[in-house]
Amino acid sequence: MNATINLEKKHFPVLLNELISIISPLYGGTFIDCTFGQGGYSEKILESKNNNIIALDRDKDVLNKTLKLQNKYKERFKFYNLKFSQLDQIKLKNHKLKGIIFDLGYSLNQIKNSQKGLSFSDKGKLNMRMGLNDFSANEIISSMGENNLAKVFKVFGDEKYSKKIAREIIKKRKEKIIKTEDLVQIIDNVKKYQKTKIHNSTKVFQALRILVNKEISELINGLINSFNLIPTGGIIVVVSFHSIEDKIVKFFFKHYSEQKNSSRYLPETEVSERCFKLINKKPILPSLSEIRQNPPSRSAKLRYGIKINDKCDFSEFREKFNNLINVEDLR
Numbered sequence: 001m002n003a004t005i006n007l008e009k010k011h012f013p014v015l016l017n018e019l020i021s022i023i024s025p026l027y028g029g030t031f032i033d034c035t036f037g038q039g040g041y042s043e044k045i046l047e048s049k050n051n052n053i054i055a056l057d058r059d060k061d062v063l064n065k066t067l068k069l070q071n072k073y074k075e076r077f078k079f080y081n082l083k084f085s086q087l088d089q090i091k092l093k094n095h096k097l098k099g100i101i102f103d104l105g106y107s108l109n110q111i112k113n114s115q116k117g118l119s120f121s122d123k124g125k126l127n128m129r130m131g132l133n134d135f136s137a138n139e140i141i142s143s144m145g146e147n148n149l150a151k152v153f154k155v156f157g158d159e160k161y162s163k164k165i166a167r168e169i170i171k172k173r174k175e176k177i178i179k180t181e182d183l184v185q186i187i188d189n190v191k192k193y194q195k196t197k198i199h200n201s202t203k204v205f206q207a208l209r210i211l212v213n214k215e216i217s218e219l220i221n222g223l224i225n226s227f228n229l230i231p232t233g234g235i236i237v238v239v240s241f242h243s244i245e246d247k248i249v250k251f252f253f254k255h256y257s258e259q260k261n262s263s264r265y266l267p268e269t270e271v272s273e274r275c276f277k278l279i280n281k282k283p284i285l286p287s288l289s290e291i292r293q294n295p296p297s298r299s300a301k302l303r304y305g306i307k308i309n310d311k312c313d314f315s316e317f318r319e320k321f322n323n324l325i326n327v328e329d330l331r
């Protein structure tokens with residue numbers, strides 16, 4: 001679920017005031033906006049004359065907006081059509097990097113673009129590619145085996161009816177190519193139009209979107225690369241929207257900010273394994289007035305950390321979420 005979508009279909013950058021108050025003490029340098037989207041964060045940061053933005057987005061459709069910022073802010077704004085897992089390709093040259101920001105998920109423009117097929121209200125060929133993908137949801141639904149489909153729905157969507165839905169998909173695809181509306185119908189039939197708070201198709205669509213966009217490995221590699229790119233004293237900020245994302249972000253900051261050897265009798269070198277300093281242990285959540293103005297923002301969680309160690313061994317981080325990465329690699 002993405003929180004830049006609201007009922008009036010107007011774009012509101014989520015937790016913008018909170019983000020600005022967290023990063024503004026570091027103003028006067030360069031920030032990397034890893035998820036440019038509609039440019040809400042980038043634009044606000046550029047309002048301060050001493051700031052520069054390097055922006056990334058995997059979706060080429062943001063180019064209209066990036067051109068506007070390029071014209072207005074000239075060399076203070078630079079855009080790369082890259083995935084944030086590719087952060088290591090960014091050349092910083094003379095930039096004084098102060099912060100790296102992630103606002104995960106998809107934007108209002110993307111969900112409104114029916115060709116992308118991110119919404120279960122869309123009709124036509126299944127897609128769900130945000131940009132720079134290797135395959136689409138159509139390829140998954142047309143060719144993945146029953147057990148693997150069920151696993152994807154269960155692990156990435158926590159879908160209770162994962163096995164039944166997978167079985168019905170296999171049956172249906174023998175008759176015809178399954179389009180977005182057919183998948184919604186299959187799920188409705190399995191769930192027998194049960195009345196729940198969320199749409200019947202929400203979980204399966206979330207699972208497919210995670211798989212098609214490889215959102216788990218993107219996030220893990222993006223976070224590790226951001227640590228390697230930012231100098232000590234710099235900040236990494238992440239806004240997440242679903243529980244799998246938040247679990248990953250929480251572990252990244254919490255695990256690597258804890259003192260591994262808490263004995264004060266040990267020499268300094270033994271206790272210098274902390275990679276982050278955390279100012280807020282708990283996530284920052286949207287205020288009631290933000291949720292009222294933009295209801296989907298209710299699921300947003302902002303976490304951040306200040307880098308305090310030059311090197312960090314992230315092998316435990318990768319291992320911890322290896323089971324999820326393995327599901328992302330299923331075909």
Ligand SMILES: C[S@@+](CC[C@H](N)C(=O)[O-])C[C@H]1O[C@@H](n2cnc3c(N)ncnc32)[C@H](O)[C@@H]1O
Pocket residue numbers: 002004012013014034035036037038039040041042056057058059062082083084085103104105106107130131218219
């Ligand atoms: C929630 S929107 C960002 C909204 C933005 N903060 C704003 O204020 O307009 C998320 C954006 O991140 C992009 N995105 C998602 N995953 C990405 C990835 N792995 N690498 C680069 N961009 C990504 C999407 O294409 C989308 O445009």
